[in-house]
Amino acid sequence: MNLILLEEHELGDGSRVVLSDRRADHILNTLKCNPGSTVRVGLVNGSLGLATLVESSGETVELDCRFEDDPPACPSVDLLLALPRPKVMRRLWAPLASLGVGHIALTNAWKVERNYFDTHVLDEETYRPLLIEGLQQARDTLLPQVSIHRQFKKLVEDELDDLFPPQIRLMADPSAHERIQEVLGRNNPARVLLAVGPEGGWTDYEKDLLVQHGFLPVGMGQRILRTDTACIGLLTLVHSALDSEGRKHRTSNIEQRTSN
Amino acid sequence: MNLILLEEHELGDGSRVVLSDRRADHILNTLKCNPGSTVRVGLVNGSLGLATLVESSGETVELDCRFEDDPPACPSVDLLLALPRPKVMRRLWAPLASLGVGHIALTNAWKVERNYFDTHVLDEETYRPLLIEGLQQARDTLLPQVSIHRQFKKLVEDELDDLFPPQIRLMADPSAHERIQEVLGRNNPARVLLAVGPEGGWTDYEKDLLVQHGFLPVGMGQRILRTDTACIGLLTLVHSALDSEGRKHRTSNIEQRTSN
Numbered sequence A, B: 001m002n003l004i005l006l007e008e009h010e011l012g013d014g015s016r017v018v019l020s021d022r023r024a025d026h027i028l029n030t031l032k033c034n035p036g037s038t039v040r041v042g043l044v045n046g047s048l049g050l051a052t053l054v055e056s057s058g059e060t061v062e063l064d065c066r067f068e069d070d071p072p073a074c075p076s077v078d079l080l081l082a083l084p085r086p087k088v089m090r091r092l093w094a095p096l097a098s099l100g101v102g103h104i105a106l107t108n109a110w111k112v113e114r115n116y117f118d119t120h121v122l123d124e125e126t127y128r129p130l131l132i133e134g135l136q137q138a139r140d141t142l143l144p145q146v147s148i149h150r151q152f153k154k155l156v157e158d159e160l161d162d163l164f165p166p167q168i169r170l171m172a173d174p175s176a177h178e179r180i181q182e183v184l185g186r187n188n189p190a191r192v193l194l195a196v197g198p199e200g201g202w203t204d205y206e207k208d209l210l211v212q213h214g215f216l217p218v219g220m221g222q223r224i225l226r227t228d229t230a231c232i233g234l235l236t237l238v239h240s241a242l243d244s245e246g247r248k249h250r251t252s253n254i255e256q257r258t259s260n
Helices: A022-030 A086-099 A114-118 A124-138 A152-163 A180-187 A204-212 A227-259 B022-030 B086-099 B114-118 B124-138 B152-163 B180-187 B204-212 B227-259
Strands: A004-006 A016-019 A038-043 A048-057 A060-069 A077-082 A103-107 A145-149 A168-172 A192-196 A215-218 B004-006 B016-019 B038-043 B048-057 B060-069 B077-082 B103-107 B145-149 B168-172 B192-196 B215-218
Touching: A004 A022, A004 A124, A016 A022, A022 A048, A022 A060, A038 A060, A077 A227, A086 A124, A086 A227, A086 B227, A103 A152, A124 A145, A145 A152, A152 A204, A168 A180, A168 A204, A168 A227, A180 A215, A180 A227, A180 B227, A192 A227, A204 A215, A227 B086, A227 B180, A227 B227, B004 B022, B004 B124, B016 B022, B022 B048, B022 B060, B038 B060, B077 B227, B086 B124, B086 B227, B103 B152, B124 B145, B145 B152, B152 B204, B168 B180, B168 B204, B168 B227, B180 B215, B180 B227, B192 B227, B204 B215
Parallel strands: A004 A038, A077 A103, A077 A192, A103 A145, A168 A192, A168 A215, B004 B038, B077 B103, B077 B192, B103 B145, B168 B192, B168 B215
Antiparallel strands: A016 A060, A038 A048, A048 A060, B016 B060, B038 B048, B048 B060
């Protein structure tokens, strides 16, 4: 927990908040704060700031918060993920939020079992605390948007353009020769939508539909990875490629300004 | 399970093996094999091949195996990891094996709690099946070597050169400006040793010691990740950079040959 995230309603109108849950435990027993100590705080979907520990008694802390820093920038990657089995999905929420994803769209696919959609791992009361755990790890405040789609074809054909702003679309495909950094290096996009298939892969029909709707196949080498490992690896590669292109771009701007 | 891994002793002298564990369940109920079907098999630390299902009865299968393919190449990345808490370490074994690591050296560090070393997650009978699970996922047969080091200074000063063949050494450091692909692009190494610190980070003393012993600091952006997420992301970046340099090298060799 590298940031204590607070909900707007916990603060009410003032700057004071009283905590007695895991966050209080973390402040008292991990950070070992005393009255007068400061901790980093953030508002869910809002600003960052600092809080001073006013008082602690037993397992309760009272914080006085000032939110003076801008919220972090929205992550420039969105994820279209064929719903993995519930155990894997549960494990994925926090890492996805910590890596930074703007919108997580979970979709059905031929090799997704229908009953995966009926588990409470897709209930907001289950996944929201897990997303917040990931944000607190990564010092972010912006909750990823989550949407759930039971009809793959309808999603791709009718809904995708409204759900996602114009961006480069990538489809993870073990048989693809091109790599993420090659495709993004050529295109230098501002946002990326990454599609990751089910454990058994997309069917040919699904792949064709994605390609028809602008998804470029990208590979990650020959090893077959579990969905959660693959998602973390692929998101890291996309972030790294965007970051690297951004840096090159900034450097070449500076060089241009210097040479003018 | 994209490969059924067998131990040498299970086969004895012949080519037949009888299974009645998770592997049999996978062959019967996930792959839905019948007598005459073939499945991909591998020998732990040995060759790859195909097996024909000879007979199945209830929960038991008998396979006739031929190992005619070379073992996969040894992964060109080694990992020096400050031992994470047991729950995280348990979760990491399978992904590490699936991503491909030659040698996993687990070390103490200032911010590693001593009692982490006393848990059975470091017993070979605990981690070996988890490594095998990761290999079966990634269609690999080569078990990562594992070594456990309770003295960080002794490890870095006296043991590292013997444990690891000459290679580029990288140290994951959130404050570092340079990225993995930049450093590896400049050096084009055959092997990489990657050091990943504890949740609270390396101390300045530990960082200095690593730098004195040739570790180059590399960053992964501003977000702070949990050890398991960071390990998966960093290993993916190292593999991707090695792969990309290898591809560039092969392309430039072909271009040279073509232009001669």
